[in-house]
Amino acid sequence: xxxxxxxxxxxxxxxDNWIKKYGVRYFSELTNxxxxxxxxxxxxxxxxxxxxxxxxxxxxxxxxxxxxxxxIFFVLIxxxxxxxxxxxxxxxxxxxxxxxxxxNRHIQNKKL
Numbered sequence: 001x002x003x004x005x006x007x008x009x010x011x012x013x014x015x016d017n018w019i020k021k022y023g024v025r026y027f028s029e030l031t032n033x034x035x036x037x038x039x040x041x042x043x044x045x046x047x048x049x050x051x052x053x054x055x056x057x058x059x060x061x062x063x064x065x066x067x068x069x070x071x072i073f074f075v076l077i078x079x080x081x082x083x084x085x086x087x088x089x090x091x092x093x094x095x096x097x098x099x100x101x102x103x104n105r106h107i108q109n110k111k112l
Contacts, residue, residue, distance in 0.1 A: 008088040012086075029079060039068065
């Protein structure tokens with residue numbers, strides 16, 4: 001990639017192009033769901049060791065939190081592409097929903 005900025009729409013196109021060039025085809029939706037779960041588990045493992053009570057094993061000390069998040073984003077984009085979801089549009093609608101539903105909820109939460 002030539003730029004350090006990319007939109008969600010561009011990311012979806014980039015992943016689709018990558019799949020067509022290097023991936024042969026998309027894995028099935030079910031396989032991608034399993035891969036997404038696996039990638040989230042890898043992120044959880046790092047977070048539990050970096051911010052939680054567990055310690056890293058010697059072999060786990062060279063982690064890259066951003067890379068793990070990008071793995072999740074890649075698989076999520078694959079799933080969106082193969083199911084016809086425009087993630088940009090879905091994200092905008094989701095933020096509108098959250099704002100409408102929660103605009104006062106967190107501000108009024110005395111725990112926060």
